[in-house]
Amino acid sequence: MNGTTDAADEQAAAVDDPSGDERAELINQLQTVQDAFERRALSAWAEPLVTPSLTMQQLRVLTIIATDPARATGQNLAALLRVSLASMSGIVDRLVDHGMVERTQDTDDRRVRRLSVTDEGAQVIQGLLSSAGAMPAAVLERLALADLRALVRGVTAVDRVTQELSEKAG
Numbered sequence: 757m758n759g760t761t762d763a764a765d766e767q768a769a770a771v772d773d774p775s776g777d778e779r780a781e782l783i784n785q786l787q788t789v790q791d792a793f794e795r796r797a798l799s800a801w802a803e804p805l806v807t808p809s810l811t812m813q814q815l816r817v818l819t820i821i822a823t824d825p826a827r828a829t830g831q832n833l834a835a836l837l838r839v840s841l842a843s844m845s846g847i848v849d850r851l852v853d854h855g856m857v858e859r860t861q862d863t864d865d866r867r868v869r870r871l872s873v874t875d876e877g878a879q880v881i882q883g884l885l886s887s888a889g890a891m892p893a894a895v896l897e898r899l900a901l902a903d904l905r906a907l908v909r910g911v912t913a914v915d916r917v918t919q920e921l922s923e924k925a926g
Contacts, residue, residue, distance in 0.1 A: 810854065810880070813837075817847050818856055821871050822881050828871040829862075856880060 810818070820836065821828040827836070834844035848871060851857040856877030862868035873881070896904065 810851075810856070814847055814851055814854075814856075815880075815884075817844075818851060818873065818877055819881060821857060822873045822878065825870075825872060829868055830871070831868075833871075851877070 816837065817833055820833060827833075830841060830844050830848055833848075834841045837844070839847075848857060848859070852859060854876075855874055857871050858874055859869045859871060862870050891907075896907075899907065
Protein backbone atom coordinates (compact mmCIF):
# COMPACT_ATOMS: atom_id res chain seq x y z
CA MET A 757 0.00 0.00 0.00
CA ASN A 758 1.12 3.53 -0.57
CA GLY A 759 0.65 6.71 1.41
CA THR A 760 -1.89 8.07 -1.10
CA THR A 761 -4.19 5.09 -0.66
CA ASP A 762 -3.89 5.28 3.11
CA ALA A 763 -4.68 9.00 3.15
CA ALA A 764 -7.69 8.41 0.87
CA ASP A 765 -8.90 5.64 3.19
CA GLU A 766 -8.57 7.94 6.21
CA GLN A 767 -10.44 10.75 4.44
CA ALA A 768 -13.18 8.33 3.37
CA ALA A 769 -13.46 7.05 6.93
CA ALA A 770 -13.76 10.60 8.27
CA VAL A 771 -16.51 11.38 5.75
CA ASP A 772 -18.31 8.11 6.46
CA ASP A 773 -18.22 8.60 10.23
CA PRO A 774 -17.79 12.25 11.20
CA SER A 775 -18.67 11.67 14.87
CA GLY A 776 -16.40 8.68 15.36
CA ASP A 777 -19.29 6.50 16.57
CA GLU A 778 -18.65 3.77 14.01
CA ARG A 779 -14.92 3.76 14.81
CA ALA A 780 -15.65 3.39 18.53
CA GLU A 781 -18.14 0.59 17.87
CA LEU A 782 -15.73 -1.26 15.55
CA ILE A 783 -12.92 -0.97 18.10
CA ASN A 784 -15.25 -2.32 20.79
CA GLN A 785 -16.27 -5.25 18.55
CA LEU A 786 -12.64 -6.01 17.74
CA GLN A 787 -11.67 -6.01 21.41
CA THR A 788 -14.58 -8.32 22.25
CA VAL A 789 -13.66 -10.75 19.46
CA GLN A 790 -9.99 -10.63 20.44
CA ASP A 791 -10.81 -11.36 24.10
CA ALA A 792 -12.94 -14.37 23.11
CA PHE A 793 -10.25 -15.64 20.73
CA GLU A 794 -7.54 -15.32 23.38
CA ARG A 795 -9.63 -17.22 25.95
CA ARG A 796 -10.14 -20.11 23.50
CA ALA A 797 -6.49 -20.14 22.46
CA LEU A 798 -5.04 -19.74 25.97
CA SER A 799 -4.20 -23.40 26.47
CA ALA A 800 -2.25 -23.58 23.21
CA TRP A 801 -0.44 -20.33 23.97
CA ALA A 802 0.37 -21.30 27.55
CA GLU A 803 2.16 -24.50 26.58
CA PRO A 804 5.47 -22.81 25.62
CA LEU A 805 5.50 -21.06 29.01
CA VAL A 806 5.22 -24.36 30.86
CA THR A 807 7.35 -26.58 28.63
CA PRO A 808 10.84 -25.11 29.16
CA SER A 809 10.57 -25.52 32.97
CA LEU A 810 11.93 -22.04 33.58
CA THR A 811 10.66 -19.63 36.18
CA MET A 812 9.12 -16.33 35.10
CA GLN A 813 12.20 -14.52 36.42
CA GLN A 814 14.45 -16.77 34.33
CA LEU A 815 12.29 -16.09 31.26
CA ARG A 816 12.54 -12.35 31.93
CA VAL A 817 16.33 -12.54 32.18
CA LEU A 818 16.56 -14.71 29.05
CA THR A 819 14.42 -12.21 27.14
CA ILE A 820 16.45 -9.22 28.33
CA ILE A 821 19.69 -10.91 27.33
CA ALA A 822 18.26 -11.65 23.89
CA THR A 823 16.87 -8.16 23.31
CA ASP A 824 19.70 -6.09 24.79
CA PRO A 825 22.97 -8.03 24.47
CA ALA A 826 25.08 -4.89 24.99
CA ARG A 827 23.86 -4.65 28.60
CA ALA A 828 23.88 -8.41 29.22
CA THR A 829 26.09 -8.70 32.27
CA GLY A 830 25.12 -10.01 35.67
CA GLN A 831 25.68 -6.61 37.27
CA ASN A 832 23.55 -4.75 34.71
CA LEU A 833 20.76 -7.31 34.91
CA ALA A 834 20.76 -7.24 38.71
CA ALA A 835 20.43 -3.44 38.67
CA LEU A 836 17.76 -3.52 35.98
CA LEU A 837 15.63 -6.10 37.81
CA ARG A 838 16.44 -4.69 41.25
CA VAL A 839 17.79 -7.91 42.70
CA SER A 840 21.08 -8.65 44.40
CA LEU A 841 24.08 -9.68 42.34
CA ALA A 842 24.04 -13.03 44.18
CA SER A 843 20.40 -13.63 43.19
CA MET A 844 21.14 -12.71 39.57
CA SER A 845 24.15 -15.01 39.57
CA GLY A 846 21.90 -17.88 40.68
CA ILE A 847 19.34 -17.11 37.96
CA VAL A 848 22.07 -16.98 35.31
CA ASP A 849 23.63 -20.20 36.66
CA ARG A 850 20.33 -22.02 36.17
CA LEU A 851 19.95 -20.61 32.64
CA VAL A 852 23.47 -21.80 31.85
CA ASP A 853 22.66 -25.23 33.35
CA HIS A 854 19.55 -25.40 31.11
CA GLY A 855 21.73 -24.60 28.10
CA MET A 856 19.84 -21.36 27.41
CA VAL A 857 22.64 -18.87 28.13
CA GLU A 858 26.40 -18.87 27.91
CA ARG A 859 29.00 -16.72 29.64
CA THR A 860 32.01 -15.31 27.82
CA GLN A 861 34.81 -13.03 28.93
CA ASP A 862 34.52 -9.41 27.85
CA THR A 863 37.32 -8.58 25.42
CA ASP A 864 37.87 -5.12 26.94
CA ASP A 865 37.60 -6.02 30.63
CA ARG A 866 38.45 -9.57 31.72
CA ARG A 867 36.62 -9.08 35.01
CA VAL A 868 33.31 -8.77 33.15
CA ARG A 869 31.38 -11.81 31.94
CA ARG A 870 29.12 -11.17 28.95
CA LEU A 871 25.96 -13.20 28.64
CA SER A 872 24.47 -14.40 25.39
CA VAL A 873 21.54 -16.55 24.43
CA THR A 874 22.36 -19.98 23.00
CA ASP A 875 20.54 -21.56 20.08
CA GLU A 876 18.38 -23.47 22.57
CA GLY A 877 17.53 -20.26 24.43
CA ALA A 878 16.68 -18.55 21.15
CA GLN A 879 14.34 -21.44 20.29
CA VAL A 880 12.52 -21.01 23.62
CA ILE A 881 12.08 -17.28 22.97
CA GLN A 882 10.96 -17.92 19.39
CA GLY A 883 8.43 -20.46 20.67
CA LEU A 884 7.02 -17.90 23.07
CA LEU A 885 6.84 -15.20 20.41
CA SER A 886 5.32 -17.37 17.74
CA SER A 887 2.64 -18.59 20.11
CA ALA A 888 1.87 -15.16 21.55
CA GLY A 889 -0.31 -13.83 18.80
CA ALA A 890 -0.26 -16.31 16.00
CA MET A 891 -3.42 -17.21 14.20
CA PRO A 892 -3.65 -20.99 13.89
CA ALA A 893 -3.12 -22.13 10.29
CA ALA A 894 -6.24 -24.32 10.46
CA VAL A 895 -8.34 -21.23 11.20
CA LEU A 896 -6.74 -19.15 8.44
CA GLU A 897 -7.23 -21.91 5.89
CA ARG A 898 -10.98 -22.00 6.60
CA LEU A 899 -11.51 -18.28 6.14
CA ALA A 900 -13.24 -17.11 2.99
CA LEU A 901 -10.75 -15.51 0.62
CA ALA A 902 -12.40 -12.09 1.00
CA ASP A 903 -12.15 -12.37 4.80
CA LEU A 904 -8.51 -13.43 4.56
CA ARG A 905 -7.73 -10.43 2.32
CA ALA A 906 -9.47 -8.12 4.80
CA LEU A 907 -7.54 -9.66 7.70
CA VAL A 908 -4.21 -9.22 5.90
CA ARG A 909 -5.09 -5.62 5.08
CA GLY A 910 -6.06 -4.91 8.69
CA VAL A 911 -3.03 -6.58 10.25
CA THR A 912 -0.76 -4.80 7.77
CA ALA A 913 -2.33 -1.47 8.76
CA VAL A 914 -1.86 -2.24 12.47
CA ASP A 915 1.79 -3.17 11.82
CA ARG A 916 2.34 0.06 9.87
CA VAL A 917 0.90 2.25 12.65
CA THR A 918 2.86 0.31 15.29
CA GLN A 919 6.06 0.93 13.34
CA GLU A 920 5.23 4.64 12.95
CA LEU A 921 4.62 4.98 16.69
CA SER A 922 7.80 3.09 17.47
CA GLU A 923 9.82 5.37 15.20
CA LYS A 924 8.32 8.49 16.82
CA ALA A 925 9.07 7.15 20.32
CA GLY A 926 12.65 6.19 19.39
